Amino acid sequence: MYEWSEEHQAIADVVRRFVDEEIRPNLDDLEYGDLPPYGILRKMYETFGLKEMAKENFQRQLDRKKNDEAPAASRGNSNAGSTLIPTIELCKVSLGLVTSLGVSTGLAAGTIMKLGTPEQMERWGLDLMTLDKVGAWALTEPDSGSDALGGMRTTAKRDGDEYIINGNKTWITNGPYADTIVLYCKLDDGSGDDIRNRKVLTFILDKGMPGLEQSKPMRKMGQHGSPTGQVFMTDVRVGKDRLLGGSEEPRGGGRESAKDNFVAERAGVAAMSLGVIEECLRLSVDYAKSRMLWGKPIADYQLIQLKLANMEVARVNVQNLVFRHIERSAAGAIPTLAEASAMKLYSAQAACQVADEAIQLFGGNGYVSEYRVEQLLRDARVLRIYAGTDEMQVVAIAKDLVRR
Numbered sequence: 001m002y003e004w005s006e007e008h009q010a011i012a013d014v015v016r017r018f019v020d021e022e023i024r025p026n027l028d029d030l031e032y033g034d035l036p037p038y039g040i041l042r043k044m045y046e047t048f049g050l051k052e053m054a055k056e057n058f059q060r061q062l063d064r065k066k067n068d069e070a071p072a073a074s075r076g077n078s079n080a081g082s083t084l085i086p087t088i089e090l091c092k093v094s095l096g097l098v099t100s101l102g103v104s105t106g107l108a109a110g111t112i113m114k115l116g117t118p119e120q121m122e123r124w125g126l127d128l129m130t131l132d133k134v135g136a137w138a139l140t141e142p143d144s145g146s147d148a149l150g151g152m153r154t155t156a157k158r159d160g161d162e163y164i165i166n167g168n169k170t171w172i173t174n175g176p177y178a179d180t181i182v183l184y185c186k187l188d189d190g191s192g193d194d195i196r197n198r199k200v201l202t203f204i205l206d207k208g209m210p211g212l213e214q215s216k217p218m219r220k221m222g223q224h225g226s227p228t229g230q231v232f233m234t235d236v237r238v239g240k241d242r243l244l245g246g247s248e249e250p251r252g253g254g255r256e257s258a259k260d261n262f263v264a265e266r267a268g269v270a271a272m273s274l275g276v277i278e279e280c281l282r283l284s285v286d287y288a289k290s291r292m293l294w295g296k297p298i299a300d301y302q303l304i305q306l307k308l309a310n311m312e313v314a315r316v317n318v319q320n321l322v323f324r325h326i327e328r329s330a331a332g333a334i335p336t337l338a339e340a341s342a343m344k345l346y347s348a349q350a351a352c353q354v355a356d357e358a359i360q361l362f363g364g365n366g367y368v369s370e371y372r373v374e375q376l377l378r379d380a381r382v383l384r385i386y387a388g389t390d391e392m393q394v395v396a397i398a399k400d401l402v403r404r
């Protein structure tokens, strides 16, 4: 694949129309008015028939689980391009929308659909996939960001047939509004083993459960369209029905499940970065051609041309990474953690560099919100932090190289 097909371009056109009609008029409220993103996302699901598609997809996944067949990812995904286009287009206006959507339908629903029992899929998965409910995926803790699995301190203690959960999670996307929370914690079996090495369990919690508290949205630099918050658990009592996979040792569960999600998240960041880069480039070319200084457009100055050329190089590189990912997905070739990390590291840095240069090209106008590029940089900046920091991507890539 070296360019978008006509079908892909048609999808991009209708998404752009939706963005213009439904999202742009709400941008100020998303950015400065604490408008939660879910109403807009649900409207998008209805407008494009995504809700019906989610229901059909749910049924297919449930049938496969009941028949003990391999999950869809290992069979190849010929639709990856069509799914990534809305991501790219939405990121041109609000990365936060994509973060909230991706965490709810990708991480929260995806984990339940992959590892849950058929009963858990029916109880929680369907409503998350259709966006009738909002999901959060809670791994990070105040003292265990990059060291998420080893440093995790939230525990589940066995109590008869039940567990009692204590601890807290931070920077949880959708945390303030989530109806369903996929929660990672350590088993406290009273053995006194070093907590770093204990078994990781995953539970599904519901908003309003006794002992579960969800904070208000945190104030942050960018991605205001995606509410982020803390989740506190004080003696939250759960039965085995909420233990993902129904067992302390589900196939592919615990640490492995969290790591699988790292791969999916990291590959998704490349598509998000492409949206930022394309939009910065489009805005910058238009501005460079119209801004007159010393009697000619700034596009005539070579230092400005260098900025535009560097942006184009980044666009081509990141687009190629995305195309490669689409091709590989169609062939059922899941990237290794190191490959996904390389893709994320490069794309996130490229998006931030491009957005920063776009601000420079716009001069003072780049620094005010009316011209949009300042939001693109603020939104993009967290791409180098969440889903694993730049430094953690370097570690993953280097570990793989020296292990060979």
Ligand SMILES: Cc1cc2nc3c(=O)[nH]c(=O)nc-3n(C[C@H](O)[C@H](O)[C@H](O)COP(=O)(O)OP(=O)(O)OC[C@H]3O[C@@H](n4cnc5c(N)ncnc54)[C@H](O)[C@@H]3O)c2cc1C
Pocket: 103, 137, 138, 139, 140, 142, 144, 145, 146, 147, 170, 171, 172, 173, 174, 223, 228, 382, 385, 386, 387, 388, 389, 390, 391, 392, 395
């Ligand atoms: C907006 C937002 C949304 C998020 N959403 C979610 C979510 O939905 N669910 C969730 O579970 N988490 C979420 N996170 C958390 C995110 O994944 C973490 O912030 C991230 O993993 C980094 O952890 P930390 O912030 O604790 O940084 P730290 O781990 O404290 O890192 C601090 C610095 O040290 C560096 N560092 C750490 N270890 C090493 C090392 N070995 N070598 C060199 N340098 C190192 C880091 O790269 C970083 O520069 C979100 C974060 C943000 C900001």
